Amino acid sequence: MHFKRSLTLTLVLCTVVAFHLETAVVQATELGDTPWTYDRLIPGAKGPDEWETLNGNWSCNGRKQSPINVITDQVMQNDPTNPPNLRLTVAGNKPITGELRNNGYAPTFFIGEELTVKLAGGLLQESYFLKQFHFHFGCNDTVGSEHTIDGNTYPIELPMANSSTSPANIALEKIAQLLNNVVDENGNHVVTQSAGIHIEDFAPLLVSPDVADRFYKYKGSLTTPGCYESVTWFVMNNHPQITEKEILAFRNLKSSKAHVQGPNAGRMCNNFRNTMPLNGRQIHSNIVLS
Numbered sequence: 001m002h003f004k005r006s007l008t009l010t011l012v013l014c015t016v017v018a019f020h021l022e023t024a025v026v027q028a029t030e031l032g033d034t035p036w037t038y039d040r041l042i043p044g045a046k047g048p049d050e051w052e053t054l055n056g057n058w059s060c061n062g063r064k065q066s067p068i069n070v071i072t073d074q075v076m077q078n079d080p081t082n083p084p085n086l087r088l089t090v091a092g093n094k095p096i097t098g099e100l101r102n103n104g105y106a107p108t109f110f111i112g113e114e115l116t117v118k119l120a121g122g123l124l125q126e127s128y129f130l131k132q133f134h135f136h137f138g139c140n141d142t143v144g145s146e147h148t149i150d151g152n153t154y155p156i157e158l159p160m161a162n163s164s165t166s167p168a169n170i171a172l173e174k175i176a177q178l179l180n181n182v183v184d185e186n187g188n189h190v191v192t193q194s195a196g197i198h199i200e201d202f203a204p205l206l207v208s209p210d211v212a213d214r215f216y217k218y219k220g221s222l223t224t225p226g227c228y229e230s231v232t233w234f235v236m237n238n239h240p241q242i243t244e245k246e247i248l249a250f251r252n253l254k255s256s257k258a259h260v261q262g263p264n265a266g267r268m269c270n271n272f273r274n275t276m277p278l279n280g281r282q283i284h285s286n287i288v289l290s
């Protein structure tokens with residue numbers, strides 16, 4: 001699993017499912033009143049190593065934290081002849097519309113409330129509804145993803161949505177265009193019907209059976225404070241591509257909440273948490289491992 005550095009870069013795609021999705025996502029996106037940052041190696045910067053000390057209600061020092069490094073030869077292989085399909089569908093096959101926001105921590109796309117985007121399959125006992133997706137990305141190509149696979153880091157990670165074999169992805173291209181409207185923090189852009197992303201745009205990421213149904217699944221946590229351990233992660237094994245131009249749109253995003261010092265001061269990039277110990281957790285996969 002390697003990523004290309006020349007013309008196109010690849011993503012890690014994840015879907016995170018919470019047993020109490022509303023609570024978890026609200027907690028993760030509203031982020032409470034306790035300030036925190038992604039700054040590392042700066043004492044007192046309220047970065048990842050200090051998160052647990054910032055709020056007594058947070059679980060950032062728990063034993064089932066995310067992200068993790070997936071070591072592929074240690075995963076438990078579930079029946080590869082009968083892969084449990086993970087499917088995302090939009091009721092009425094409407095375009096995905098909503099609001100794209102720069103909240104200072106990640107560009108986040110909130111799905112419109114009138115829209116039902118349903119996630120089902122993949123050994124899930126019930127259906128879940130997609131509320132938002134967002135991006136973690138690096139200031140350069142060598143870092144960015146939260147999850148790593150056999151120690152490999154990817155320049156960008158998209159939790160909540162999945163994979164592709166085609167080099168160009170319309171959904172990512174549209175999002176990169178929309179980011180120009182939310183460069184500054186608290187910038188909001190309403191994504192109307194005409195600017196919406198059709199499920200067909202996401203189809204190569206989410207629906208193609210030969211790529212989207214290959215995942216690593218494990219029990220973990222939210223990767224932002226309070227790091228609640230109430231979620232199941234699907235880390236997709238397929239890595240769609242993003243162009244240099246598209247990733248630049250991400251790197252142009254500004255933030256007052258991260259990186260107060262150093263060369264990336266004022267920029268949102270490097271908004272990822274480092275991998276956390278597995279602590280004996282089992283990773284399941286429906287990938288045929290050689």
Ligand SMILES: [Zn+2]
Nearest residue numbers: 134136159223
């Ligand atoms: Zn995230």
